[in-house]
Amino acid sequence: MNIYLTLARRELAALFLSVTGYIIIAAVTLLIGLGFVVLLTNLGSDPSPVPVTEMFYGTYFFWLIVLVAGPVITMRLFALEKSAGTYETLMTTPVSDLEVVASKFTAALIFYLIMWLPLLACLFVVGHFTNQPGAMDPGTVVGTYLGIFLVGALFLSLGCFASALSRTQMTAAIISFVLGMSLFALGFLAERIPVTAQWQTSVVSYFGLFGQMRDFARGVVDTRAVIFYTSLTLVFLFLTLRVVESRRWK
Amino acid sequence: MIEVKDLTKRYAGRTAVAGISFAVNRGEIVGLLGPNGAGKSTTMRILSTFMPATSGTVRVAGFDVFHDSVEVRRRIGFMPENNPLYLEMRVREYLKFRARLKGLGWTRSRQRVDIVMEQCGLTDVHRRIIGQLSKGYRQRVGLADALVHEPELIILDEPTIGLDPNQIRSVRQLIKSLAGKHTVLISTHILPEAEMMCSRMLIMFEGKILAADTPENLQSLMAGSSQVIAEIAAPVDELRNAWLDMPEVEQFDVSAAEGAFQRCALTPRDGHDLRPQIFELARARGWPLRELTRSRHSLEDIYVQVTKQNEEEEGA
Numbered sequence: 287m288n289i290y291l292t293l294a295r296r297e298l299a300a301l302f303l304s305v306t307g308y309i310i311i312a313a314v315t316l317l318i319g320l321g322f323v324v325l326l327t328n329l330g331s332d333p334s335p336v337p338v339t340e341m342f343y344g345t346y347f348f349w350l351i352v353l354v355a356g357p358v359i360t361m362r363l364f365a366l367e368k369s370a371g372t373y374e375t376l377m378t379t380p381v382s383d384l385e386v387v388a389s390k391f392t393a394a395l396i397f398y399l400i401m402w403l404p405l406l407a408c409l410f411v412v413g414h415f416t417n418q419p420g421a422m423d424p425g426t427v428v429g430t431y432l433g434i435f436l437v438g439a440l441f442l443s444l445g446c447f448a449s450a451l452s453r454t455q456m457t458a459a460i461i462s463f464v465l466g467m468s469l470f471a472l473g474f475l476a477e478r479i480p481v482t483a484q485w486q487t488s489v490v491s492y493f494g495l496f497g498q499m500r501d502f503a504r505g506v507v508d509t510r511a512v513i514f515y516t517s518l519t520l521v522f523l524f525l526t527l528r529v530v531e532s533r534r535w536k
Numbered sequence: 537m538i539e540v541k542d543l544t545k546r547y548a549g550r551t552a553v554a555g556i557s558f559a560v561n562r563g564e565i566v567g568l569l570g571p572n573g574a575g576k577s578t579t580m581r582i583l584s585t586f587m588p589a590t591s592g593t594v595r596v597a598g599f600d601v602f603h604d605s606v607e608v609r610r611r612i613g614f615m616p617e618n619n620p621l622y623l624e625m626r627v628r629e630y631l632k633f634r635a636r637l638k639g640l641g642w643t644r645s646r647q648r649v650d651i652v653m654e655q656c657g658l659t660d661v662h663r664r665i666i667g668q669l670s671k672g673y674r675q676r677v678g679l680a681d682a683l684v685h686e687p688e689l690i691i692l693d694e695p696t697i698g699l700d701p702n703q704i705r706s707v708r709q710l711i712k713s714l715a716g717k718h719t720v721l722i723s724t725h726i727l728p729e730a731e732m733m734c735s736r737m738l739i740m741f742e743g744k745i746l747a748a749d750t751p752e753n754l755q756s757l758m759a760g761s762s763q764v765i766a767e768i769a770a771p772v773d774e775l776r777n778a779w780l781d782m783p784e785v786e787q788f789d790v791s792a793a794e795g796a797f798q799r800c801a802l803t804p805r806d807g808h809d810l811r812p813q814i815f816e817l818a819r820a821r822g823w824p825l826r827e828l829t830r831s832r833h834s835l836e837d838i839y840v841q842v843t844k845q846n847e848e849e850e851g852a
Contacts, residue, residue: 304624
């Protein structure tokens, strides 16, 4: 446990000690701000029937942030250590592979959540200065952040996996972006294809990322979606662990 | 401390280490010598549990590097080639982080970090960012990291590469000071360096260990073919005759040097040391003698010599 915390702290510090970390935060803040602008222009003077968080989600800046930030945060995790050679110093200390994978993922997730904090400020501004008292409604805010957390965890676990496979940050970013895009495309497919008796369509329907996230933004927590994201995240973390372990059987 | 038996490592299509066996005792400083690509780094990576061996067994402090990898890692301090460090961290912060990773408690890691920083001369730079330090200081940070948890075995891959002569001297002194308390395995391709630091040398070449002995024994093994250079002011003919009359001289070569001096390169027979005889000769004849040296062997000579011997043994 101690080693896990020590490692996670260093990973998080490394994200904040590098220029990349601040560039990511700045870019995401800009995108959230753009979403906020779109949101404001859409707001009428009367209280809207739709929760403000769902309106923000409707601007689609959400997916842009997740798709781009995921690979950029995670690309360094393993690939940078391999190209700098520090992977060797790290793996020759008495740490377990699980501790390494878990700590790197945790650090990325914490950074990702910090990155989303400006959204709270936007919601606060809307709730306080416009005629939308429901903007800071605890239910929808918690639901939205739970969605952000779950979707983020999945995309970050894809990134971890890609980074563990790669020797350079660039390849890691490309692989995780492609994986993320495929998942995103499956989401589209799930929206378009009606569920029929065939098993293929019902499998695809699980990947209804958009519907699931819209529910979260409405403050509706669907346990099926929670289980879907959690289990897929665990699958990719497990694959990452196997890749890290594979060093020993090569 | 280290027992290596029939260790082989094959990469796709290439054998990096071809069935080597050796043992290192507790408290020894052993040098792993060889040219680039001889398999030194591969051997060290296997010893440090970073890579698995293709076949063969390696035990460190009685633990198998593959099956009891974590136990082995607890007992070693490894500094890989090119000394990779987290450049964005500060010296003290880095060493504390490493100490914690290696399982030292909060207070213990603080104490140890202070001790190794003192030992490696890092106290003055403890607040500096590693990326801004000179190569010599970075090397010391790497060494301090290898020492911080008081490991039984310290493995250093090319610890002095790329340093200036002063820095090399201080790193060598530091390594020498570890003798007795720790077991040290160092790789290098510089022969004099190994001679200075190590109590025993293993010479590796193309994935095999060609010779394993003390530096003195290896030197005397080589002395047999070491040339003696003498610069003497004397008529060429008389000099030639003098060498012909000397039975211990196997081969000689006389060439003109500046002034009246002649430069003679003499190869002795059966490892004989020719120097006293040459001095006697010059004194008896009243010839001025201005240089008399026995050339020392470079690592390349040793490889050539040792490979030649091996071939002869195989042929016989």
